[in-house]
Amino acid sequence: MARHIYSCPLRWSDMDAFGHVNNVVFLRYLEEARIDFMFRLAPGDGSPSFSGGSVVARHEIDYVRPLVHRHAPVTVESWVTKITAASLTIAYEVKDPEQVYVRASTVVVPYNLAEERPRRITAEEKLFLQEYLDQEPAVV
Numbered sequence: 001m002a003r004h005i006y007s008c009p010l011r012w013s014d015m016d017a018f019g020h021v022n023n024v025v026f027l028r029y030l031e032e033a034r035i036d037f038m039f040r041l042a043p044g045d046g047s048p049s050f051s052g053g054s055v056v057a058r059h060e061i062d063y064v065r066p067l068v069h070r071h072a073p074v075t076v077e078s079w080v081t082k083i084t085a086a087s088l089t090i091a092y093e094v095k096d097p098e099q100v101y102v103r104a105s106t107v108v109v110p111y112n113l114a115e116e117r118p119r120r121i122t123a124e125e126k127l128f129l130q131e132y133l134d135q136e137p138a139v140v
Helices: 023-038 041-045 123-128
Strands: 004-008 056-065 075-081 088-096 100-110
Touching: 004 056, 023 056, 023 075, 023 088, 023 100, 075 123
Parallel strands: none
Antiparallel strands: 004 075, 056 100, 075 088, 088 100
């Protein structure tokens, strides 16, 4: 099972009045990693997979420890924990080699923008997602 690795820069504006990265900013980190992960399938051969759109149906976040602003990026690891006919669940860890700051998951629904409705996951998308499928939770 592969994991998608995204190196996410921290911005000065990510910090809140308490001197650590604001809880809402972590959703942006997850979004950046998710977009980087899902759209890796399309560019290579011009595949239309995932390019038609998707919507977030659910987020779940556990804040493990504060992340203080620094110049070094943080790593966001992503993998798939569930694939259904019309949705997928992506799990994440926002971390450094020695510690985890956030564990999270997102339910994503592929969406047909032209028809303004959800759609099914294609065979090509499912094949791509299965490379990252791990139904066991991470142990850290």
